[in-house]
Amino acid sequence: MSHTHLIKLSVGTETVDDLAAWQATKRAQAPDGLPRHVTRMWPRRESEVLNGGSIFWVIKGVIQCRQVINRLDEYIGQDGIRRCAIVLEPEIIRTQTSLKRPFQGWRYLQPADAPPDLPEGRDHEEPLPVELNKALAEIGVL
Template identity: 80%
Template sequence: MDKYVNLIKLSVGTENVEDLADWHRTKRAQTTDGLPRHVTRMWPKREAEILNGGSIYWVIKGLIQCRQRILRLDEVIGQDGIRRCAIVLEPELHRTQSAIKRPFQGWRYLPPGDAPPDLPKGRKTEEVLPPELNRALAEIGVL
């Protein structure tokens, strides 16, 4: 049995993996030590499992397209006094095989067995398929 669990989250407002990488380079999306983070309202109950090797899988335009390793969870208190969770991430984005994912709110747990595999290292430099073709191939299980 796996001793870790992943998270899955919609990357709202991004068009592609490069947009997500650009956002993570902004000061607003970084911790004080310069690591990318995503601030969320809910604190994961399965924190120990997430921190035992979990990643966050990003859904962009209806497809899981990449993941980032989760390094830690930091407490953030907003200007409204509400406690939030900053999911602190490894800077490197790992592209994954595309997998269709319907919209959902917040984040969800993603068991390792349900997570799409990373693309081979050489695939990072290949030309990206048009989104429509990528989605069609994912729908029939080719990607």
């Protein structure tokens, strides 16, 4: 069975460190202490997502990192509506940056379209400036 990834805007975060800080809060954690992202829609391709998939985070218009998806939990809020809690491994893996236009919710991301991880030792590189990243993408370098 193949796998697929998810891609999601990290709304309200300016940096990967901001994402990590948010995930360290109790509000952003599953009962077992793992970070989670609660969303309205349950992935129909659940088995593919759970077969080695990650969630790729878009921060400030650029894919900058990913986290391995551990499981999907049912979450029912105070409003009684059933939601999906995407439970993640705590390690945030920095990726090569890739420009991404804004979109609503999450989307599937095929492995062939996912940016590669940064090599070991380069995990704290600053992303390219957005304009430079755009220019490189337009000429096919990124």
